[in-house]
Amino acid sequence: MATKCVAVSRAAVSMVFAAGATMWLVGCGAGPATATATSAVRPPETRRVDVVDEYHGSRIADPFRWLEDQDGEDVLAWADTQNAHTEAHLAVVPDREAIRARLTELWNVTRWSAPARRGPHWVWSQNDGLQNQAVLRIAKSPDGESEVLLDPNSLSSDGTVALAGASFSKDGGQLAYATSDAGSDWIEWRVMDVASRTALDDRLRWSKFSGAAWTHDGKGFFYQRYPEPRAGEIHEATTRNPSLCYHVIGTPQSADRIVYERPDEPNWGFGAEVTHDGRFAIVNISAGTDRRNRVAWIDLADGSMAVRPLLMDFDAQWDFVGLVGDAALFVTDHDAPNGRLVAVALSDATQRRQVVPTCAEKLAGARLVGDEILAIYLRDAHDVLVRFATDGSPKGEVVLPGLGSIGELTGEPDDRVAHLTYESFTRPSSVYALDFATGSLRLVRQPALRFDPDAFDVRQVGFHSGDGTPLKMFLVRRKGPLRLDGKNPTLLYGYGGFDSSLRPAFSVENLAFVERGGIYAQATLRGGGEYGLGWHLAGMRERKQNVFDDFFASAEFLHRNGYSDHDHLAIRGRSNGGLLAGACLVQRPWLFGAAIPEVGVLDMLRYHRFTIGAAWEPEYGSADDAGLFPVLRAYSPLHNVHETVYPPTLITTGDHDDRVLPGHSYKFAATLQAAQRGPAPILLRVTRRAGHGAGKPTHVQIAEATDRLTFLAMTVGVR
Template identity: 45%
Template sequence: MATSAGAAERIDYPKTRADTTSDTHFGTKVDDPYRWLENDVRNDTAVAAWVEAQNKVTDAYLTALPGRDAIAKRMKQLWDFEKFMLPKKAGSRYFFERNSGVQNQFVLYVQDSLDAAPRQLIDPNGWSKDGATALSDWKPSPDGTRLVYSIQDGGSDWRTVKVLNVADGQTLADELKWVKFSDLSWAKDGSGFYYSRFPEPAKGAEFQAANTNQSVYFHKLGDPQSADRLVYATPMRATLGHTAEVTDDGRWLVVTSYEGTDDRYEVHVVDLATTGAKPRAIATDLKHNWQFAGTHGDTLYFVTNKEAPRGRIVSVNARTGDENKLTQLVAETPTALQRATVIGERIVASYLEDAKTVVRTHALDGKLASTLALPGVGTAVGFDGEAGDAETFYQYSSFNAPPTIYRYDAATGRSTIFKAPKTPFNAADYEVKQVFFTSKDGTRVPMFVTHKKGLDLSKGAPTILYGYGGFNVPVLPAFSTSRLAWMELGGVYAVANIRGGSEYGKAWHDAGRLFNKQNVFDDFIAAAEQLVKSGVTTPQQLAVMGGSNGGLLVGAVVNQRPDLFAVGLPAVGVMDMLRYNQFTAGRYWVDDYGDPADEKHFRNLLAYSPYHNVKAGTAYPAILVTTADTDDRVVPGHSFKYAARLQSVDLGPKPHLIRIETRAGHGSGKPTDKIIDELADTWAFTAANTGMTIKLP
């Protein structure tokens, strides 16, 4: 079918109450008329009524868009193929998640041996009527007889932890609450596991109160949570978060502490073989990355950026060593080291070379052993395993390559397919190019450009430019059914590897945070200009998209260059940069954004805060803000306030709407049907406002 898309007439937005609320920071008065929209929708009837009114207007606009239902139908067809997640081995058993196609949630399976038939262990699809209750983290005991797992409800970051017997699938009585941002790590004997939790929040504040005083506990199977043993806490430093991991041999507990999101850690180890042993410090400066990679006896292996901005691999003696007594095993290289793990008698190290994965293996003394041959230019993740066992698994994908799971023997260097999808489309019909562009200050930045082969670009094509640019997170080549659906429509999908991520190590991250945050926006604007200059698209056909920190990115660049874009798609964005750190996990983000209570940071944040910099009287692109009423990572008040301000001033005739999902959070655990509905709305909105003619099989 083919339908012609066109923008709707001016919209009659719901009236939003504007209060006289304001704050004065360092002599500067800042109005905040929509602060009342920060209130939790579950506890405030006025906010709930506003959400209902906004969704009514948005739904009416979206459902009337040409081709919207056809896009949703086609997307469901494209989504309907078998998918697998990386397996975990425990004893002789293999555990992995599988989705038969369009199941709302992945199902956990177990194989009793590598060649045994898989059997279903946990199916979360029956846990709630709306499919919004998900299986989150899980880990089998070392012998594979039991499994600890966590449940996520309605997209919240809070987890409920339970345990089951693998042989019969029966759930035990154990149940843990107020768990968030936690590892689950078994004691070697399987008697219990270590986890991290927060104190129970005040009633009514569960989804907005700042998360402080996280502590590590040991839960013994069969005991009530009230009897769990406190293992590690820092009550005098309430802002520290902690995760704990037991070494493969069960001898050491490695506790990693952090205060923000800048990969700056403290590390302590506890000798689990010695009753009453106290935590011993390995690193305490909160200045460097210390990523635990594995152990052999008393030797602990870490990836660190201490004296190596792009990362190196070091070892330290668990009994006597510390950050000043390191042995360098693998020196810093020109490419950024992302991760390393000890598997068998090898160290497997993953690097980024211009945002593409390169995997090298080393002997335990650091000597280079081999370079893994990957199927193409893409991303390989995984490589978890144990010292003494050379078997591991990794997943490879790219923009035009659906995820395939490989079994890898670190001793021989041989890869074999463990699970591979059979797709209802030909991924080879799509091409991927990497280009480089120059940002405002002369920095060379990479970008991937993907589209269907043979696409006519003589007049440009509707294009979505995606970016993130923060928190040391790289944006890598990866497969997405929704992206493929956009390209099947005749669109281009581009990903810019802007500063703020870790594509080129610590320096790349530092160049995009704090007082350098404007570099991120400049890079993204330069990426857009490059797409226009090269003829891929035009400003009338260009959409910008990003989520979370990427939502902030979209909001900032639309304010700074509204003339450059036809559509803005900010999802679950951080939009009020003066109050972001007052809610849930927001305090962790000071590393990237700065502290609004500090005058220099305040002025820097105010200069680009999307909520505070909407330019009344300027023609803006069409904007579809997306968020969820139960997002307790970036609370929805950010998006509510931003949308209210967009609608309160004259920004031209294009639509400025907000789509608010119910019983969905920041993204994880969202059921497939909600994902498809939201993306169908998003693609239809983008098509309607970039002049795309929708053509579907």
């Protein structure tokens, strides 16, 4: 499951078809490119087993349960046959190699993260184009010549070991860095002496969803650690009962001090952030993915590491921004559904002062840089940057370069410059510096453009969901006359969950689709965070069907207004968005010409039994709950497949995904293949040595994007 979309980075390196229709074969206009010979390619047979579970008096069969054993030899062999079946369909599409070549060309540009000052150094990550992994670089100035500090490409021959975290000591002399193998959420922390570029002996295993927060004496750092999983269950076993630990450099992990743990609350998670002045550590306590959290603090001066309560009611979201005097500044939705900035005295949590009040737009995040608060707001699902003095006095809105989103925002209270990355649908992520004197942005670095960004039209349209809720959707296409005849190949994308905001972002893959005459449509759905707390609550748990209904309304808008029709409209979503695509596919297959559910949560009755799945119960609920079981059963994609005609479907996953297990996709693919009563293919693509998405090598990203675009050319066509 994708973690919450975070606007501020503190670690910069940090259809039923019409009767007899075979649209996927013969096409319309330029049309789908698949040769009719592929209709003879049948999916592999999948063995069934006699497994039945009982939920509150209901018996639910699970005939493909054996596919949950992702490392089993029979499952690996089955996945190989599925990949071969998928390849047999995609290999005959004439445009496949042209698609691959264009994607490679667009990808082959230098890209940077925002620079951040760490001691005497400036650091950022950089990919020179087709490097499998970005390289951590170090320099004397934010725009000066740099040299390699850490190159993760040297850590594996196939590029599947990625840098998953980087944190410098206060003086910049030591670097704690985390690596991930084959896309796993498991990370291993190492420590480097920056001056000599040598790795120390420290090696910290069994960490997940964790940063490294150094104490200012440079002696060690806080991190989150889980119990070691049982042998053979590293990628499948439930991930529970973490501890917040403090590691002293030069000592074994077994000697790490447990600072905070709650074995009575196995789904809680912990993080720490040391304040800029080094006096305190702010401890975040979360209950799974629930937006509401607790906050505690540690006075680092007395050496006791005693954790003291501050905000302990789980009554709201409290995101720490920094210290203002002796008070902690938070972004919170306490008594403010759109968020506000509140200062809380560490000595007495009842002493609270509103610094910046709530407004009509969602406050997505904030950062203290210099003597200012830089606040990011969401205005109809795109970012706005506003400056405030630390007392809350407004200092104006920063003019951003178009309709887009801030990826990173870096800078510290003793800096006089802030850096950010900014991107849009038609412009890749570029690095800017904010001039505090003028309030304007200066371009620092921009990737070379291998296309004309002014050749595309981006607009946001409004319409209503079935229950009358106003909705918005971005549409991206080539400029020029648009035939509203329903024949435009269109890709509809959505997410709708976990308070995560889907904002304008640059995608080489989407750009290539639009270049080929397609329309990219990005729907803003309930369940996300674009319009504040109420928007999120309206799309979770008992109200999850609202998200799917919003997606249906988005598709119907495109049909009704002639942008596309059911033969030319494809849907796509990842993770929770894979659930979205899967649920909409099985509920109304006649609306769509193709579907691409990626790394999706597709078995809503068993998702919580694996790895970190139980952490999502605040968002979805659990089938163990008699009240929520019928809700989950009603929309679970796996359990709502019927013998009918489905559109062409490409289901994708990674064989090492330990966030949303590949078993979700495996069982869904087998069930759809068995139920399909039409001619369209149900395909499964399994990427080897890949996880949920993070850390994926560039060559693998290009290969996956090539096959998705090839599938779209084969199904909804090009124009």
